[in-house]
Amino acid sequence: EFDRVLNTNLRGTFLAMKYEVPHLIRGGGGTIVVTASSNALATDSSRAAYTASKRGLVGLVQSAALDYASHGIRVNALVPGTTDTDLVRNASPIGNLPDDAYRVAMKQWAQSNVPGMGRLATPEEIAAFALTLASPEFPYLTGAQLVIDGGKTAHA
Numbered sequence: 001e002f003d004r005v006l007n008t009n010l011r012g013t014f015l016a017m018k019y020e021v022p023h024l025i026r027g028g029g030g031t032i033v034v035t036a037s038s039n040a041l042a043t044d045s046s047r048a049a050y051t052a053s054k055r056g057l058v059g060l061v062q063s064a065a066l067d068y069a070s071h072g073i074r075v076n077a078l079v080p081g082t083t084d085t086d087l088v089r090n091a092s093p094i095g096n097l098p099d100d101a102y103r104v105a106m107k108q109w110a111q112s113n114v115p116g117m118g119r120l121a122t123p124e125e126i127a128a129f130a131l132t133l134a135s136p137e138f139p140y141l142t143g144a145q146l147v148i149d150g151g152k153t154a155h156a
Helices: 002-026 048-071 086-091 099-113 123-134
Strands: 030-035 073-080 145-148
Touching (some): 002 048, 002 073, 048 145, 073 123, 123 145
16 A cells, blocks of 8 residues: 555656656746645644655655756645545545535534634635646746645644
8 A cells, every 4th residue: 555655646746757857848947736735744643655655745846846947947846735526525434425415514524623724625726726836927936835725734
């Protein structure tokens, strides 16, 4: 399990970057946004592989940012909190509930278990932040880990 998670999350991202970077260099630069997780900063028990893989992504981003800055390539880590996705639903013990019941139950769970805003992020909120990081409006932003977790890690 440990190898599978690290191969997917960390090695997979490394390999994607390995093949993206030459194209970005030939194109005169660009931006890479890597999705880490708030578990990279504050985690719970039984998440060793996931946490290690996501924390490793932050280091990979920082190193790549230094390696490729001179080529006009910015590399940043997006660090989202728990987001209302099918992956989260399928991992939940209540994921098989009908949609309306699931939404009510998750809203109640989040109010007690997600510090800060007490809710899950929407995929649209995370996507908008990813687009912001990829935009040319922040040409000096590289090697950063930017958290969008509704306050979860502020509590930890």
